[in-house]
Amino acid sequence: MKFLPTSDAERAAMLAAIGASSVEDLFAAVPAEVRAEPDLPPPMSEIEIRRLLGGLSARNANARETSFFLGGGLYHHYVSAIADQMLYRAEWLTSYTPYQPEVSQGNLQSIFEFQTHICLLTGLEVANASLYEGASALVEALLMAERLSKGRAKAVLSAGIHPEYRETVRTYFANLGLEIVEVPLAADGATDRKALVAAVDERTFAVAVQSPNFFGIVEDWKAGSDAAKNAGALSVGVVAEAISMALLSPPGEGGADIACGEAQSLGVPMHHGGPLLGFLACRAEHRRQIPGRLVGQTRDAEGHRAFCLTLSTREQHIRREKATSNICTNEGLMALASNIHCSLLGKKGLREVALQCHAKAEYLKGEIAKVPGYQIPYSSPTFNEFVVEAPEDAAPLLARLAARKILAGIPLSRYDAKEKRRFLVATTEMNVRAEMNSLVAALGGKA
Amino acid sequence: MSLEIEEKAASTASAQGDAEPIVEPLVFERSGEGKVGYSLPALDVPETIAIPEALRRKEIAGETQVSEVEVARHFTRLSRLNFSIDQGLYPLGSCTMKHNPRTNEEMARLPGFAASHPLAPEEVLQGALELAWRLERILSELTGLPRVTLQPSAGAHGELAGILMVRKALEKTGKPRSTVLIPDSAHGTNPASAHFAGYKVRELKSNARGTIDLRALEEGMTEDVAAMMLTVPNTLGVFEDQILEIAKIVHAKGGYLYCDGANFNAYVGVAKPGLMGIDVMQMNLHKTFSTPHGGGGPGAGPVAVSETLVPFLPRPTIERRADGTFFLDGDRPDSIGRLRTFLGNFGMFVRALAYIAAYGNRIGEVARGAVLNANYIRAGLTDVYHLKYDTPTMHEVVFSDKKQVEQGVSNMDIAKRLMDYGFHPPTISFPLIVHGALMIEPTETEGKPGLDAFIHAMREIARECKESPEIIRTAPHTTPVKRVDEVGAAKNLVLRWRP
Numbered sequence: 046m047k048f049l050p051t052s053d054a055e056r057a058a059m060l061a062a063i064g065a066s067s068v069e070d071l072f073a074a075v076p077a078e079v080r081a082e083p084d085l086p087p088p089m090s091e092i093e094i095r096r097l098l099g100g101l102s103a104r105n106a107n108a109r110e111t112s113f114f115l116g117g118g119l120y121h122h123y124v125s126a127i128a129d130q131m132l133y134r135a136e137w138l139t140s141y142t143p144y145q146p147e148v149s150q151g152n153l154q155s156i157f158e159f160q161t162h163i164c165l166l167t168g169l170e171v172a173n174a175s176l177y178e179g180a181s182a183l184v185e186a187l188l189m190a191e192r193l194s195k196g197r198a199k200a201v202l203s204a205g206i207h208p209e210y211r212e213t214v215r216t217y218f219a220n221l222g223l224e225i226v227e228v229p230l231a232a233d234g235a236t237d238r239k240a241l242v243a244a245v246d247e248r249t250f251a252v253a254v255q256s257p258n259f260f261g262i263v264e265d266w267k268a269g270s271d272a273a274k275n276a277g278a279l280s281v282g283v284v285a286e287a288i289s290m291a292l293l294s295p296p297g298e299g300g301a302d303i304a305c306g307e308a309q310s311l312g313v314p315m316h317h318g319g320p321l322l323g324f325l326a327c328r329a330e331h332r333r334q335i336p337g338r339l340v341g342q343t344r345d346a347e348g349h350r351a352f353c354l355t356l357s358t359r360e361q362h363i364r365r366e367k368a369t370s371n372i373c374t375n376e377g378l379m380a381l382a383s384n385i386h387c388s389l390l391g392k393k394g395l396r397e398v399a400l401q402c403h404a405k406a407e408y409l410k411g412e413i414a415k416v417p418g419y420q421i422p423y424s425s426p427t428f429n430e431f432v433v434e435a436p437e438d439a440a441p442l443l444a445r446l447a448a449r450k451i452l453a454g455i456p457l458s459r460y461d462a463k464e465k466r467r468f469l470v471a472t473t474e475m476n477v478r479a480e481m482n483s484l485v486a487a488l489g490g491k492a
Numbered sequence: 493m494s495l496e497i498e499e500k501a502a503s504t505a506s507a508q509g510d511a512e513p514i515v516e517p518l519v520f521e522r523s524g525e526g527k528v529g530y531s532l533p534a535l536d537v538p539e540t541i542a543i544p545e546a547l548r549r550k551e552i553a554g555e556t557q558v559s560e561v562e563v564a565r566h567f568t569r570l571s572r573l574n575f576s577i578d579q580g581l582y583p584l585g586s587c588t589m590k591h592n593p594r595t596n597e598e599m600a601r602l603p604g605f606a607a608s609h610p611l612a613p614e615e616v617l618q619g620a621l622e623l624a625w626r627l628e629r630i631l632s633e634l635t636g637l638p639r640v641t642l643q644p645s646a647g648a649h650g651e652l653a654g655i656l657m658v659r660k661a662l663e664k665t666g667k668p669r670s671t672v673l674i675p676d677s678a679h680g681t682n683p684a685s686a687h688f689a690g691y692k693v694r695e696l697k698s699n700a701r702g703t704i705d706l707r708a709l710e711e712g713m714t715e716d717v718a719a720m721m722l723t724v725p726n727t728l729g730v731f732e733d734q735i736l737e738i739a740k741i742v743h744a745k746g747g748y749l750y751c752d753g754a755n756f757n758a759y760v761g762v763a764k765p766g767l768m769g770i771d772v773m774q775m776n777l778h779k780t781f782s783t784p785h786g787g788g789g790p791g792a793g794p795v796a797v798s799e800t801l802v803p804f805l806p807r808p809t810i811e812r813r814a815d816g817t818f819f820l821d822g823d824r825p826d827s828i829g830r831l832r833t834f835l836g837n838f839g840m841f842v843r844a845l846a847y848i849a850a851y852g853n854r855i856g857e858v859a860r861g862a863v864l865n866a867n868y869i870r871a872g873l874t875d876v877y878h879l880k881y882d883t884p885t886m887h888e889v890v891f892s893d894k895k896q897v898e899q900g901v902s903n904m905d906i907a908k909r910l911m912d913y914g915f916h917p918p919t920i921s922f923p924l925i926v927h928g929a930l931m932i933e934p935t936e937t938e939g940k941p942g943l944d945a946f947i948h949a950m951r952e953i954a955r956e957c958k959e960s961p962e963i964i965r966t967a968p969h970t971t972p973v974k975r976v977d978e979v980g981a982a983k984n985l986v987l988r989w990r991p
Contacts, residue, residue, distance in 0.1 A: 050939030102604030104619030135578035220690030318834025320790030378786030
């Protein structure tokens with residue numbers, strides 16, 4: 046086997062040194078009743094593996110070979126060549142959590158830089174080293190707010206938060222004695238402000254709003270943060286399309302105490318939904334309750350700048366059941382990709398990408414609105430994603446278009462059976478006018 | 493492995509008022525007005541901003557302005573400050589730092605995987621669904637348990653999923669019970685995961701062999717205990733040879749036996765958890781199945797379950813129709829729900845499937861190689877390092893610094909000194925039942941020359957402890973930075989760069 050470097054002679058010498066007559070001897074503690082050979086096919090060569098996986102890959106529609114308008118918390122943005130090629134370097138790919146800072150300064154400094162990018166983007170003071178993905182990041186943000194509230198037991202969530210995020214919160218909260226109240230959207234597609242204010246009370250530990258919300262609508266962070274402040278709760282700003290923070294007022298500017306969500310848009314391919322890049326940032330005064338890994342700046346024995354993991358007394362390997370979270374890993378390699386990508390785009394590029402995403406969405410929205418029978422049901426401003434109402438059921442329509450290599454959108458019926466005719470359309474800097482025009486023509490039955 | 497200090501880099505920093513010599517400036521410190529690191533096509537639609545000014549930001553103050561050249565060099569230089577598996581033995585116990593096959597990296601980047609979106613219509617995602625389904629079937633075969641969820645993002649996420657399923661199953665038949673039993677040798681994630689599933693944790697003391705004390709288990713295993721979380725082999729690298737009795741005791745009281753599968757590398761392809769009486773077990777694809785650790789993730793933590801727990805699997809499950817097509821089944825009323833977005837860390841599924849395919853029915857060689865290597869290290873070091881538990885070793889061996897402490901040298905010092913010999917240190921913070929632990933897991937992908945060099949280094953260090961302990965206490969001496977002040981970092985928190 047090519048991943049096993051031991052020769053027969055070496056194995057014999059090793060067994061002699063151990064004092065065992067065979068490798069089998071070393072398994073004496075494993076009872077015979079639990080032994081079993083796996084019923085698997087014989088080993089495959091590299092060529093055969095590539096053939097197998099190449100065949101499976103070819104049976105999926107992909108964004109490079111289709112007209113692609115899917116979003117819903119996962120976007121087809123450009124990933125800089127360096128951001129991906131750097132990930133092949135063994136020093137990044139095959140290292141682990143920087144528990145030993147003297148031989149991990151590369152990882153530690155990169156995380157420190159990633160934390161800085163997230164702080165600058167969110168407008169908050171402290172960010173962690175990343176979390177699994179957006180939905181669990183929201184859970185961690187809410188649990189953090191609950192700990193800080195010291196005894197409050199209710200979270201108020203906007204119905205504009207990604208449905209899979211809300212479902213994840215319900216899974217986690219089910220056994221923790223915590224209540225969830227969902228605030229509906231108003232007719233314009235934004236969170237209903239009156240209902241939001243009414244839902245928040247002195248038992249509320251967090252008020253969470255997503256912007257742009259799941260339906261693409263740009264929310265006013267102040268709606269959530271004002272309601273939270275009045276009741277002494279913490280305000281959580283959720284972002285599922287991170288590039289929006291380059292153009293829109295970020296959660297920190299809008300009064301959020303915690304920002305969290307998904308940063309896949311910043312240098313991470315879609316990966317069929319994972320690995321992604323959860324993020325969490327907060328105000329400085331709350332940093333001791335932040336979950337996940339944190340990198341801090343310090344000095345080495347000679348006084349030089351160095352970095353290391355810090356505040357680890359919050360974490361499970363020390364605090365066990367009293368830890369701020371059970372998580373142990375972050376998404377290190379994805380955070381690196383994002384650090385590289387953000388560094389390349391920087392101040393100007395991030396904004397230019399955001400402007401292009403928005404301008405293309407505005408163009409497409411305007412063109413679809415002209416197609417007979419099609420409507421844009423929500424009037425509120427949107428960033429790069431919007432809801433379309435079709436004159437027929439959306440799911441079969443979208444399946445028909447997919448067969449023609451147009452991935453036109455996500456049917457809302459996927460999350461709400463009543464929403465039969467509506468679907469979600471997203472654009473990024475990757476879309477060109479011609480493919481948007483072909484989508485419009487296809488919807489109009491002209492192509 | 494001394495790494496050059498960039499003199500030029502240091503002078504860039506001093507120009508910005510920071511006089512200290514540093515290895516590589518922060519990317520933000522390379523920023524300069526007028527530098528660009530990207531290019532975009534001209535906008536092919538009318539330029540417009542249809543968002544009220546009050547909801548917009550002016551600029552991202554402090555963000556970078558750097559060229560592609562500088563970024564390429566910055567991250568290449570930073571990479572050289574990391575130790576990695578491809579440089580040499582990385583015996584971090586409990587982490588299974590094995591070789592990462594590169595073909596798997598390329599496969600995960602195929603367009604149908606890396607540029608595919610899980611919310612596209614099912615008809616155009618059959619390849620992705622089949623891949624996930626195949627991996628599930630293979631993990632099911634390896635564990636001897638009927639179903640698997642691939643959704644959890646990492647081991648701890650899998651633990652939580654597993655305990656939530658146990659809870660739901662118990663609720664269905666009566667009460668969820670209040671407590672989870674966890675041995676004192678367990679990973680810290682176990683009690684933390686049990687806590688987040690709403691359970692109290694009761695610790696079970698290990699016996700003199702470092703294994704479960706059956707009498708203590710019988711006493712502790714009351715009808716209020718939902719599950720016992722057991723790591724097999726445990727964190728000492730010791731296989732619970734009374735596993736069948738343990739399962740019997742837990743099951744007799746109506747509890748579930750949870751297996752932390754972080755150490756599956758010790759018996760994958762040799763024995764099956766399903767035959768041990770284990771009801772639920774997470775696997776760490778980034779350990780046993782070689783998906784890269786990537787400096788701390790992404791991982792993936794699939795969970796295998798027994799028949800009773802199948803209705804409670806996270807939503808959606810991946811199913812195959814009679815006509816051979818695949819679909820996602822979200823209509824599972826007893827499911828614990830979702831644990832995250834989409835299907836999980838799909839990119840890791842691709843790599844794990846490729847890895848397992850390369851071994852096929854010979855995957856037991858992984859375990860045999862890992863156990864041989866750990867025992868060889870044990871044999872090479874037992875006379876110089878203290879072994880608290882002399883129970884047979886499986887895939888990892890846990891020594892302690894007991895003999896060296898007498899010379900005023902701790903396991904931390906030994907770890908730092910190992911860096912000077914060109915090795916990554918073993919795990920030293922763990923397990924808690926061995927004071928001053930040195931937890932060594934070589935994995936199967938290290939050859940005899942590498943193991944010999946490591947044994948030699950550890951023996952040299954033991955000698956130095958006696959003859960010149962100062963060199964150990966002040967180690968490392970050859971690394972890019974000298975010993976890092978971790979206490980200072982926590983006292984004076986600097987968690988980001990500021991403009």
